[in-house]
Amino acid sequence: MDAEVWVLGGTGRSGRAVAVELARRGVPAVLVGRDASRLAAAAQPTGSRTVVAGSVDATAAEIRRQRPAVVISTVGPFTTTAGPIIDACLPGSHYVDLANDVAAVSATLGRHDAATGAGRTLVTGAGFGVTATESVVVKLCADRPAPLRVRVDMVPSLAIEAGVVGTALAGTILDGLPGVPGGGRFQGRQIADGRLAPARIGGEARRLTLPDGTEVTTASMPLGELLAAQRASGARFVVSASSEAPSAPVVRAVLPAALAMLKWAPLREFAKRRLAGVRIKAADRPREHSWGHAVVTWADGETREGWLRLGEAQAYTGAVPAEIARRLLAGDGRPGAYTPAALFGAGLAEACGGEYLPAGSGRR
Secondary structure (H helix, E strand, C coil): CCCCEEEECCCCHHHHHHHHHHHHCCCCEEEEECCHHHHHHHHCCCCCEEEECCCHHHHHHHHHHHCCCEEEECCCCHHHHHHHHHHHHCCCCEEEECCCEHHHHHHHHCCHHHHHHHCCEEECCCCHHHHHHHHHHHHHCCCCCCCCEEEEEEECCCCECCEECCHHHHHHHHCCCCCCCCCCCCCEEEEECCEEEEECCCCCCEEEECCCCCEEEEEECCEHHHHHHHHHHCCCEEEEEECCCCCCHHHHHHHHHHHHHCCCHHHHHHHHHHHHCCEECCECCCCCCEEEEEEEECCCCEEEEEEEEECCHHHHHHHHHHHHHHHHHCCCCCCEEECHHHHHCCHHHHHCCCEEEEEEEEEC
16 A cells, blocks of 8 residues: 555546556556546556545545655646645655746645655645656756856647546636735746746747757747746746647736736636536647747857657656656655755656657857
């Protein structure tokens, strides 16, 4: 029992991907979720044990009672789920999640002292975006002092499963950044002069030529990568961007007004309910590879650029928490709260199937 790794949200796409990757590493997984029949179906390919828990509170109670070695949470919105699950983990379990927004990542990193005191490891952002971009920053900054500026770009390529958006994802998209300093709840964020500051969602648009010769536009988003890149580099100015951000001029023009409407709670709740029920059509991934990218600039004018080439982004999001759990079981972690590369270095990304492609360095 002590060596078990629990996967919360075990019937979802991310949970199933994590279970497969744990099985590949010879790590016993326990799938946790609300629906017994769906759990049984999800557990069949890996022969996993299952635990039925109908709510976050019920899940937390089971964690306290059974004390698995590691808990991997794929259940959002992490701004609401992470706190009670971490509280349940601190007495006896390490914790890993897939959070990728500033609010949730910041809140978990803020539990560093509590985790250290309890002798537990908390790892947040253990998915594609944070891991891929943070790892490139760690690689580029390895032999240099703190840079002045960092920009990170995540370019995922993933196949879409047919289904509905669901309440967890709808909440993550529409709840904004509650309690995050440096701007309004429905504003973006950047690091300016070492502190969180307002930024326009969809701003800082840039056309990137990927190493395979294709092009993509990325624009700013208030992602967990922002905090991870700043902590990894110590840079005074940081921008996080994504190819999934709204970058079309028309969309960027109307976005501020649309986001302002979400301040009205009844409208926000109505929008979440409608979005949760939207059906998604299956689609192939748009390109062969996913990419993490960073450009780092120092005060003396030196600029370094780097890329991390990956396969399908969802598969990578399964591999990262599985590999982290394997290392935690082996005793390779340390108490406290971390993002993935901050704890395990740039080599973690390679262990999960990534390949670094340095774009050279020089003065610009």
